Amino acid sequence: MTLxxxxxxxxxxxxLFRRKLLKMGYLVSAxxxxxxxxxxxxxxxxxxxxxxxxxxxxxxxxxxxxxxxxTNSYTxxxxxxxxxxxxxxxxxxxxxxPISAGAIMLGEVLAGMVKGLFAASLLIVMGLCAPGHFQxxxxxxxxxxxxxxxxxxxxxxxxxxxxxxxxxxxYNNFFILPMSFFSGTFFPLDGLPALLKGVIYLLPLTHTNxxxxxxxxxxxxxxxxxxxxxxxxxxxxxxxRLIRRYSE
Amino acid sequence: MIAVNNIRKSYGKxxxxxxxxxxxxxxxxxxxLGPNGAGKSTLIRMLTCLTRPDxxxxxxxxxxxVGGAAAIKSLVGVVPQENNLDRELSVEENxxxxxxxxxxxxxxxxxxxxxxxxxxxxxxxSVVNGLSVGMKRRLIIARALLTDPAVLxxxxxxxxxxxxxxxxxxxxxxxxxxxxxxxxxxxxxxxxADALCHRIGVLRKGxxxxxxxxxxLKEMVGPYVVDQLxxxxxLLQHTARSREEAHALARSLENGCTVRRTNLEDVFVKLxxxxxx
Numbered sequence: 001m002t003l004x005x006x007x008x009x010x011x012x013x014x015x016l017f018r019r020k021l022l023k024m025g026y027l028v029s030a031x032x033x034x035x036x037x038x039x040x041x042x043x044x045x046x047x048x049x050x051x052x053x054x055x056x057x058x059x060x061x062x063x064x065x066x067x068x069x070x071t072n073s074y075t076x077x078x079x080x081x082x083x084x085x086x087x088x089x090x091x092x093x094x095x096x097x098p099i100s101a102g103a104i105m106l107g108e109v110l111a112g113m114v115k116g117l118f119a120a121s122l123l124i125v126m127g128l129c130a131p132g133h134f135q136x137x138x139x140x141x142x143x144x145x146x147x148x149x150x151x152x153x154x155x156x157x158x159x160x161x162x163x164x165x166x167x168x169x170x171y172n173n174f175f176i177l178p179m180s181f182f183s184g185t186f187f188p189l190d191g192l193p194a195l196l197k198g199v200i201y202l203l204p205l206t207h208t209n210x211x212x213x214x215x216x217x218x219x220x221x222x223x224x225x226x227x228x229x230x231x232x233x234x235x236x237x238x239x240x241r242l243i244r245r246y247s248e
Numbered sequence: 249m250i251a252v253n254n255i256r257k258s259y260g261k262x263x264x265x266x267x268x269x270x271x272x273x274x275x276x277x278x279x280x281l282g283p284n285g286a287g288k289s290t291l292i293r294m295l296t297c298l299t300r301p302d303x304x305x306x307x308x309x310x311x312x313x314v315g316g317a318a319a320i321k322s323l324v325g326v327v328p329q330e331n332n333l334d335r336e337l338s339v340e341e342n343x344x345x346x347x348x349x350x351x352x353x354x355x356x357x358x359x360x361x362x363x364x365x366x367x368x369x370x371x372x373x374s375v376v377n378g379l380s381v382g383m384k385r386r387l388i389i390a391r392a393l394l395t396d397p398a399v400l401x402x403x404x405x406x407x408x409x410x411x412x413x414x415x416x417x418x419x420x421x422x423x424x425x426x427x428x429x430x431x432x433x434x435x436x437x438x439x440x441a442d443a444l445c446h447r448i449g450v451l452r453k454g455x456x457x458x459x460x461x462x463x464x465l466k467e468m469v470g471p472y473v474v475d476q477l478x479x480x481x482x483l484l485q486h487t488a489r490s491r492e493e494a495h496a497l498a499r500s501l502e503n504g505c506t507v508r509r510t511n512l513e514d515v516f517v518k519l520x521x522x523x524x525x
Binding site: 015 | 293296297298299300321322326328330332333334335336345346349350351
């Protein structure tokens with residue numbers, strides 16, 4: 001499968017993203033939810049909480065980075081693709097262009113990554129400025145990049161499957177929102193009942209949260225990395241197939 | 249250049265296309281005439297690789313629309329019925345992205361050319377949202393022409409436009425015709441089909457019920473029409489094979505009648521029993 005032709009797909013999204021960036025509303029909306037979580041759980045509820053000998057903020061910020069990069073990568077791709085396909089009909093231009101399904105997928109996913117990384121970078125800057133011991137590590141960067149790629153790929157799947165724009169919110173409510181709370185973003189998973197823990201370990205964001213908090217690539221980090229790679233490949237394969245088989 | 253062979257497509261219980269067959273020669277402007285829901289847009293979507301047929305086959309320049317989609321995509325330009333421009337991007341950005349998707353060589357020169365062709369040069373930096381409906385239609389045509397397509401598909405190109413802008417679009421299509429391109433045009437404006445097309449196919453409920461030149465279609469139903477106003481105020485129309493026959497018929501009818509030449513709308517009414525809306 002040739003990926004030649006991904007660049008104009010990516011460029012189009014970036015031109016639209018640049019226009020959105022110039023509007024203050026976008027910046028505020030990208031920042032608002034993680035800022036609220038940071039204020040409520042970090043500076044409010046978590047002020048006197050200590051985890052594994054460290055302060056709660058140091059635990060929370062990497063989780064918020066994972067969550068924020070997930071929601072932004074996923075939501076922007078799912079929502080834009082769905083709207084472009086069903087309402088604006090601009091997706092049809094990509095299908096009618098002499099480029100492969102893989103090229104369309106790659107362009108959309110890379111654009112989703114940029115949006116996820118942008119939102120995460122705002123949080124990283126805040127984390128570096130906040131009191132505590134938050135620091136950038138190699139596993140964190142790896143987790144962040146893979147997380148964005150993985151959830152942008154899932155965004156393509158949702159964007160292609162959803163039969164209306166309301167449907168994307170339904171997928172969001174059933175899958176993305178619960179995962180944000182139960183995948184180790186706000187609390188460690190060690191103390192959970194075994195059955196619940198088993199379910200939670202099946203969720204891709206859980207492995208991002210494990211990897212993103214690691215200082216080095218130890219065995220458990222590598223296992224989480226491999227799980228993320230497997231999820232990424234599955235989402236990529238399904239997304240590409242949906243694009244390739246697209247017919248109105 | 250285009251061959252459609254017994255093509256079928258249904259959406260649930262609705263039969264959008266029901267065994268349609270025809271061919272279009274290279275350089276021909278072919279019109280598909282029919283009311284809303286006749287299957288015109290489905291046929292264009294099929295020929296431009298957006299919709300897969302349930303049955304039958306279609307090809308462009310020998311490439312099958314399913315198996316040879318990649319080759320077809322490099323040959324055709326599409327003007328869809330709806331505005332599918334990127335509304336938040338500028339005129340030039342829309343063309344630039346499209347040019348890159350289709351690997352247009354010497355893109356800046358081509359963009360200049362097509363903008364001149366549709367008289368939008370001065371609006372190249374304008375955001376699409378700020379353009380009038382007519383300008384947006386012209387931009388969509390410019391985009392379709394950017395790749396120098398061998399075949400141009402125009403799906404209801406002048407729908408919703410005022411008569412003056414519609415005629416501007418007709419001029420663009422005429423220039424395209426002179427450039428030797430094959431054009432498939434769908435419309436439910438009778439006048440448009442008459443003015444632009446070498447041959448016209450009449451599509452109704454997914455079936456091609458007539459196909460010929462406008463003159464031959466008019467001849468087929470009778471070259472003259474006698475309009476008669478009935479006592480209850482309805483317009484009754486009778487076709488005649490000659491002027492003499494039409495005048496004789498007019499004299500024999502009780503109410504006031506007028507005799508005129510048949511137009512394509514009369515052909516449509518005669519063939520389908522309904523008026524095109």
